[in-house]
Amino acid sequence: GESVGLHLPTLSVQEGDNSIINCAYSNSASDYFIWYKQESGKGPQFIIDIRSNMDKRQGQRVTVLLNKTVKHLSLQIAATQPGDSAVYFCAEGDRKNYGGSQGNLIFGKGTKLSVKP
Amino acid sequence: EADIYQTPRYLVIGTGKKITLECSQTMGHDKMYWYQQDPGMELHLIHYSYGVNSTEKGDLSSESTVSRIRTEHFPLTLESARPSHTSQYLCASSEYVGSTQYFGPGTRLTVL
Numbered sequence: 001g002e003s004v005g006l007h008l009p010t011l012s013v014q015e016g017d018n019s020i021i022n023c024a025y026s027n028s029a030s031d032y033f034i035w036y037k038q039e040s041g042k043g044p045q046f047i048i049d050i051r052s053n054m055d056k057r058q059g060q061r062v063t064v065l066l067n068k069t070v071k072h073l074s075l076q077i078a079a080t081q082p083g084d085s086a087v088y089f090c091a092e093g094d095r096k097n098y099g100g101s102q103g104n105l106i107f108g109k110g111t112k113l114s115v116k117p
Numbered sequence: 118e119a120d121i122y123q124t125p126r127y128l129v130i131g132t133g134k135k136i137t138l139e140c141s142q143t144m145g146h147d148k149m150y151w152y153q154q155d156p157g158m159e160l161h162l163i164h165y166s167y168g169v170n171s172t173e174k175g176d177l178s179s180e181s182t183v184s185r186i187r188t189e190h191f192p193l194t195l196e197s198a199r200p201s202h203t204s205q206y207l208c209a210s211s212e213y214v215g216s217t218q219y220f221g222p223g224t225r226l227t228v229l
Binding site: 031034041043044089091093095109 | 159165225
């Protein structure tokens with residue numbers, strides 16, 4: 001399944017299917033991007049990151065794709081499991097902004113992923 | 118697992134009480150942040166600090182205050198709690214501005 005995080009905040013997938021969560025970022029100067037997973041009642045947890053000089057980065061069952069032309073970021077989860085059910089946030093940062101507040105991470109609104117057994 | 122801690126995890130108090138939410142990190146990070154988050158909603162930055170004796174207000178107006186006397190400690194205080202302050206408060210830290218932030222488990226505050 002596919003979801004645009006800012007417009008479709010809920011994504012429901014069948015266990016074992018692949019999930020794709022999308023995010024549109026706002027700042028052309030952003031050079032660092034992060035995906036977080038937040039389970040109910042917990043703080044956001046780092047999943048994977050990517051720098052602007054890369055288009056793709058893979059982790060364990062997760063892949064992040066970056067398209068700087070259209071300012072788009074996606075998180076792909078392979079063989080989605082019930083434990084993947086959570087809210088997923090993308091975040092963008094400008095690490096060149098060494099001291100200014102504009103360099104603080106900007107978080108997307110989040111997409112809730114529900115995995116059906 | 119990030120080494121950032123928040124206490125208490127849950128707090129239920131009456132209107133008008135003064136409360137302090139504690140946040141500590143053992144990673145030696147200079148940058149620390151407080152976010153407010155309603156259940157299932159987005160994160161709102163309410164305070165941040167780039168180092169000892171440095172504090173700034175975030176994007177969302179908040180009646181809370183913060184202090185940064187030690188690198189590892191970034192407490193948040195509400196002088197007079199109100200029901201509108203009911204929310205989850207998340208503390209985070211990072212090594213650099215714009216780099217990965219590591220979050221604590223959060224404090225869920227309920228003001229009656």
